Amino acid sequence: MHNAPSVSYPVGRSHFQAGLLVLTVLAGLIVDFYWSSQALWGWRQGLVGVSLCLAVVFALHEWQRTPQGTLTWDGVGWCFNEEQQAFIGDLTVSLDLQFVLLLRLTPNKGPPCWLWAERRQQAPLWVALRRAVFSRPVDLFHQNQNEESPVKSEKS
Numbered sequence: 001m002h003n004a005p006s007v008s009y010p011v012g013r014s015h016f017q018a019g020l021l022v023l024t025v026l027a028g029l030i031v032d033f034y035w036s037s038q039a040l041w042g043w044r045q046g047l048v049g050v051s052l053c054l055a056v057v058f059a060l061h062e063w064q065r066t067p068q069g070t071l072t073w074d075g076v077g078w079c080f081n082e083e084q085q086a087f088i089g090d091l092t093v094s095l096d097l098q099f100v101l102l103l104r105l106t107p108n109k110g111p112p113c114w115l116w117a118e119r120r121q122q123a124p125l126w127v128a129l130r131r132a133v134f135s136r137p138v139d140l141f142h143q144n145q146n147e148e149s150p151v152k153s154e155k156s
Contacts (some may be wrong), residue, residue: 003075004135007128011080012068014116016100021059028052067113071103072131080105080113087113093133101133 021121032052036045071091078091087107094114095102102116119126 004073004132005128006072006074007125007132008070008072009114009117009125009129010121011052011071011103012070013063013066013115014100014118015120016097016118017066018063021063024047025052025056025059028055067115071105071115071117071129073129073135078105080107080115091133101130103133 017130029052030049034044035048041124049137067080067082069080072079072081075128077088080087087105088108089105089107092104092106093101094104099119103117105113105115117129
């Protein structure tokens with residue numbers, strides 16, 4: 001069985017993620033305006049409007065805090081390098097739309113990290129990244145153990 005080759009891919013703020021945020025905000029505004037036009041303006045409509053504004057501020061804040069760096073597959077495991085920190089851990093795919101991936105990196109220590117990878121970031125390496133994301137890591141322990149101790153058959 002062949003494993004995916006090593007690959008390093010830039011991850012960070014996603015245009016797709018920003019588009020989802022904009023569509024969600026627009027949908028909320030449309031519903032709020034429609035509801036407000038159907039009834040007398042009251043505290044409930046005001047509460048929904050304030051809640052929507054707070055949700056927008058929170059979403060923009062989280063979008064700006066989206067981790068940015070390089071995700072690297074070395075054939076054995078995943079490493080995410082962000083500025084001056086490196087996180088090693090397990091990677092799982094949470095969303096796959098062929099042109100964008102939402103990935104969850106669970107480091108050995110610390111909370112999980114959500115990463116967006118888009119094909120437009122580095123199109124020539126996109127297929128290699130997808131191969132690596134969906135491949136299984138090499139089990140070096142068992143591979144080395146099998147090479148060092150050949151199986152001996154006992155005859156009775």
